[in-house]
Amino acid sequence: MNNYDIIIIGGGASGIMCAIKAKENNPDKSVAILEKQNRIGRKLLSTGNGRCNLYNINANNTEFYHGSFKKHLKTMFKNCSVTKIAEEFGKLGLITHSDNEGRVYPYSNHAGSVLDILRYRLAELDVNIICESAAVSVTNTDDKFTVITDKDKFSCTKLVVSTGSPASPKLGSDASGVNLLNKLGHKTLEFSPALCPLDVVDNSPVSSLKGIRQKGFASLYDGDRFIKTEIGEIQFTETSLSGICLFNLSSYVKKLTNPIISLNLNPYNENYGQLIYVLKLNAERFKNRELRTFLDGMFVNKLGINIMKSAGIKNFTRKTSTLTKPEIESICDTVYDWKFKVKKPFDFGKAQVCSGGVFGDEIDPKTMQSKLINNLYICGEAVDINGDCGGFNLNFAFASGIIAGESL
Ligand SMILES: Cc1cc2nc3c(=O)[nH]c(=O)nc-3n(C[C@H](O)[C@H](O)[C@H](O)COP(=O)(O)OP(=O)(O)OC[C@H]3O[C@@H](n4cnc5c(N)ncnc54)[C@H](O)[C@@H]3O)c2cc1C
Structure with a gap:
């Protein structure tokens, strides 16, 4: 002894x-x-x-x-x-x-x-x-x-x-x-x-964005119920949304039944009107360019394309001039409120704390x-x-x- x-x-x-x-x-x-x-x-x-x-x-x-x-x-x-x-x-x-x-x-x-x-x-x-x-x-x-x-x-x-x-x-x-x-x-x-990246249920919009970082707002919801917003750098990984702001939101997810993350990547923050104005203007100014370049002035190309895909856009080799008004609005909505269903439970291996x-x-x-x-x-x-x-x-x-x- x-x-x-x-x-x-x-x-x-x-x-x-x-x-x-x-x-x-x-x-x-x-x-x-x-x-x-x-x-x-x-x-x-x-x-x-x-x-x-x-x-x-x-x-x-x-x-x-x-x-x-x-x-x-x-x-x-x-x-x-x-x-x-x-x-x-x-x-x-x-x-x-x-x-x-x-x-x-x-x-x-x-x-x-x-x-x-x-x-x-x-x-x-x-x-x-x-x-x-x-x-x-x-x-x-x-x-x-x-x-x-x-x-x-x-x-x-x-x-x-x-x-x-x-x-x-x-x-x-x-x-x-x-x-x-x-x-x-x-x-x-x-x-x-807790303090871990948030794996998303359908990772197809994020899997090809691995390594991309973009400043924005990340808001956590339980179904329609708002829980909390954090601002900061959002990092995309193969299966998840990461970065300090997502880490901080992860602490709240355990208690939620239907956790959803909404990203607002609008360069004009809360100003939706300014975003729609600029996108409509660009659709007119750059009408002869291929649609795949439409968001290049705002985001890394891959991120822009994935946002447009999530907005329901399919063919990217067509001209920007072919964008319809509802399509522009749908792109705007996605930039402003890009929703991801969060997968539970989290992995202890990726967590910084419990x-x-x-x-x-x-x-x-x-x-x-x-x-x-x-x-x-x-x-x-x-x-x-x-x-x-x-x-x-x-x-x-x-x-x-x-x-x-x-x-x-
Ligand atoms: C990758 C990573 C990055 C982080 N970065 C930060 C940061 O920058 N800032 C910050 O504030 N926090 C950070 N954290 C969190 C922080 O490290 C922890 O909150 C902190 O270390 C907790 O201190 P602790 O003494 O409670 O536990 P620990 O530091 O984990 O120490 C516990 C010790 O107990 C030992 N032990 C466990 N069970 C037994 C047993 N049965 N018998 C004998 N020994 C045992 C373990 O081996 C370990 O050495 C980070 C965590 C991780 C994983």
């Missing part, structure tokens, strides 16, 4: 930060991280396309979050605001920069820099890192936890579970830690993918301690909370890790 004062199961963003704060606050106590992979922080290295968008300066606004812990965020952020996260990284020696959306990145634009400065601090503090050690069982008596891994047996007086979620399982994470908490009596909500995890009301937001079991702490994505794209998820992971670490 290996005995420690504090054991942290899961060496990801929240677990690492928690270990640092725990050991800084309790230098005489023994702290160990149990990590099932052969290294800590593997997911962190893949974040922000390898640049690591580590927090967002607007993250104190709880509107960017979803899940049963959301109502406790205000209390939690009082103890660990964005300013505090910035200060902690400052103390660790990380220089950062932010963009005009408030997204904060390391100055090196390299996720490895973030992991490195965290690893150096763990080493200075003498935190034990035990890799290739997957926790398979946790039991507790009044004053002690016993953790059995696939290789060994551990005991501790305080236990932190920071095992993340099954989003992008190829990076090693799964639901095992949350299942252990469920066995200890915690209510857990089933994980489902909704689900430990029910928010069972965790004290001032400490991240379980309200059911003394000396048990839960942080990061194991908690039922997920944020929008833009650094909000790592923000929560680091904030919850700091709070748990300081409370231990």
Whole structure:
């Protein structure tokens, strides 16, 4: 049996930060991280396309979050605001920069820099890192936890579970830690993918557009019921609509019975009248050109052709002059309101985060301690909370890790 004062199961963003704060606050106590992979922080290295968008300066606004812990965020952020996260990284020696959306990145634009400065601090503090050690069982008596891994047996007086979620399982994470908490009596909500591309039911209009990006509005509906609009860059992939704006909408889709995405790619935004005026003008000005070029002044040719196909146009070698008034109106309608039926369920492999995890009301937001079991702490994505794209998820992971670490 290996005995420690504090054991942290899961060496990801929240677990690492928690270990640092725990050991800084309790230098005489023994702290160990149990990590099932052969290294800590593997997911962190893949974040922000390898640049690591580590927090967002607007993250104190709880509107960017979803899940049963959301109502406790205000209390939690009082103890660990964005300013505090910035200060902690400052103390660790990380220089950062932010963009005009408030997204904060390391100055090196390299996720490895973030992991490195965290690893150096763990080493200075003498935190034990035990890799290739997957926790398979946790039991507790009044004053002690016993953790059995696939290789060994551990005991501790305080236990932190920071095992993340099954989003992008190829990076090693799964639901095992949350299942252990469920066995200890915690209510857990089933994980489902969030922040992921939206696969469309009939992918024929998008499959040939792979790689094309176009700015526009993406609106989510449940049948006819409007849910939310996001503006941003829409990316077409072989089977799906992707990009930050679609990622953010994906968090809402789970609850919908008939999810539909409507793209508004109108260069004049909401001004339908201007769009129809310009298209009618172009139909007249460029009447001798082949119809396949009709939208070339607005969109990449392939995108223009696919919009026209979706508008019911078939023959593209005919002259633009042959366009009828209803055909022009139908093209306009499609540019303004291009509908795609969304396929459910989503693929965990494509997701950046998950909704689900430990029910928010069972965790004290001032400490991240379980309200059911003394000396048990839960942080990061194991908690039922997920944020929008833009650094909000790592923000929560680091904030919850700091709070748990300081409370231990
Ligand atoms: C591709 C990608 C890009 C992303 N980009 C961003 C971004 O730029 N900004 C942002 O804010 N968020 C981003 N995210 C989300 C962010 O990475 C997560 O929200 C964050 O890492 C969650 O931290 P965590 O500590 O809860 O979990 P993780 O970082 O996943 O760490 C959990 C750790 O626990 C270990 N573990 C799991 N089960 C066990 C067990 N039973 N025993 C022992 N160890 C176990 C895992 O191996 C893992 O190392 C991205 C996610 C992905 C997949």
